Amino acid sequence: MKDRKPGTEKHSSAWRRSLSKKLLVWFQQHARDLPWRQTRDLYAIWISEIMLQQTQVATVVPYFQRFLARFPDVKTLAAADEHEVLKLWEGLGYYRRARQLHAAARKITSDHRGQFPTSIDAVRSLPGIGRYTAGAILSIGLDQRLPILEANTIRLLSRLTAYRGDVNSGAGRQRLWKIAEAILPKHECGAFNQALMEVGSVICTPRSPACSECPVVALCGAHRNQLVVKIPRPAKSKNYENVTEIAVIIRRGISVLLRQCRPGERWAGLWDFPRFAAAGESNTALDRQIAKRVRDLVGLSVVANGPFVTLKHGVTRFRITLHAYEAEVKSTIGSSGDLTRSGARWVKIGALADYPLSVTGRKISRLLLSEDFTPRKRPASAAQP
Numbered sequence: 001m002k003d004r005k006p007g008t009e010k011h012s013s014a015w016r017r018s019l020s021k022k023l024l025v026w027f028q029q030h031a032r033d034l035p036w037r038q039t040r041d042l043y044a045i046w047i048s049e050i051m052l053q054q055t056q057v058a059t060v061v062p063y064f065q066r067f068l069a070r071f072p073d074v075k076t077l078a079a080a081d082e083h084e085v086l087k088l089w090e091g092l093g094y095y096r097r098a099r100q101l102h103a104a105a106r107k108i109t110s111d112h113r114g115q116f117p118t119s120i121d122a123v124r125s126l127p128g129i130g131r132y133t134a135g136a137i138l139s140i141g142l143d144q145r146l147p148i149l150e151a152n153t154i155r156l157l158s159r160l161t162a163y164r165g166d167v168n169s170g171a172g173r174q175r176l177w178k179i180a181e182a183i184l185p186k187h188e189c190g191a192f193n194q195a196l197m198e199v200g201s202v203i204c205t206p207r208s209p210a211c212s213e214c215p216v217v218a219l220c221g222a223h224r225n226q227l228v229v230k231i232p233r234p235a236k237s238k239n240y241e242n243v244t245e246i247a248v249i250i251r252r253g254i255s256v257l258l259r260q261c262r263p264g265e266r267w268a269g270l271w272d273f274p275r276f277a278a279a280g281e282s283n284t285a286l287d288r289q290i291a292k293r294v295r296d297l298v299g300l301s302v303v304a305n306g307p308f309v310t311l312k313h314g315v316t317r318f319r320i321t322l323h324a325y326e327a328e329v330k331s332t333i334g335s336s337g338d339l340t341r342s343g344a345r346w347v348k349i350g351a352l353a354d355y356p357l358s359v360t361g362r363k364i365s366r367l368l369l370s371e372d373f374t375p376r377k378r379p380a381s382a383a384q385p
């Protein structure tokens, strides 16, 4: 190919043919053996694609296997209780994905008689499915000629075409989608799309890509123009927000109080110890805060009993420091129905494993369980980065 200004190259049909041939041959020889690659069942591919959003392959594998063993098809998932779906999702994070998966399974059952739809419009109308996911499911499962664009292919395509613009801008995305569409081969689109993602994931990595092992090095604009380290242009650094929260462990005999988080709350649908954003610094103010916020949240009058553990945790743009305190019940203010109405219930410490908990809620529950077996041994602090 003649030298042109990087990023302005028009790729000939010979370039595109060579690209798909090299990628397909490489993928046949090097594709990782992953459980969702052993099937063309649209349901299973859909579950894997949703789980893989924002999550590493190695983390997803056991979750995928457990999920498919319990919910082998759309109808089983649709008939399940959300509590159980969230329980199987616990630890994967981004719980909205699980709730949308469940809602989509119910929509497929009502609108498509439980059969995963095969038209792009019907698939895109399902909750939680955008252009990328729909393209991935239908190209991988049915070889439909649909493009894909996700983090790995954004990086790979911008390097291959030496695109120096902002890949996170609307114009940048539009351009990359066009490229993803233009390079699709006539056949084997599923394998081709997976090959793009695989090369992006294991060879054309964000830092130190293995260009010497890359099957498409001869076609790569960034490599030819010595621009690999400059492409894609680094994203603006995220603005993290530090947040301090209080969780309250209220005991009654061998039980503790859990509350189900409401829609709109960070852990919506999951269970957690009563929790609120901290305000003020002094211990007296803190004791008053705990008493007031617990009364507001679950209608119980409590008295704070001292710190239990401090945990650090990151969720999306938030860096959370969570101080967990113990508290005792002084009196129930309203009727016993107040607890139920507030979404709270007493749960035996030994039964905490049955509840889908927030990440920090699970850490606290593990400490409570270990404390159960070794009474009076309580960590003063277990800050975790």
Ligand code: SF4
Binding pocket: 156, 159, 160, 203, 204, 205, 209, 210, 211, 214, 215, 216, 217, 220, 221, 222, 223, 228
């Ligand atoms: S040659 Fe290097 S930069 Fe280009 S696609 Fe391959 S790994 Fe990525």
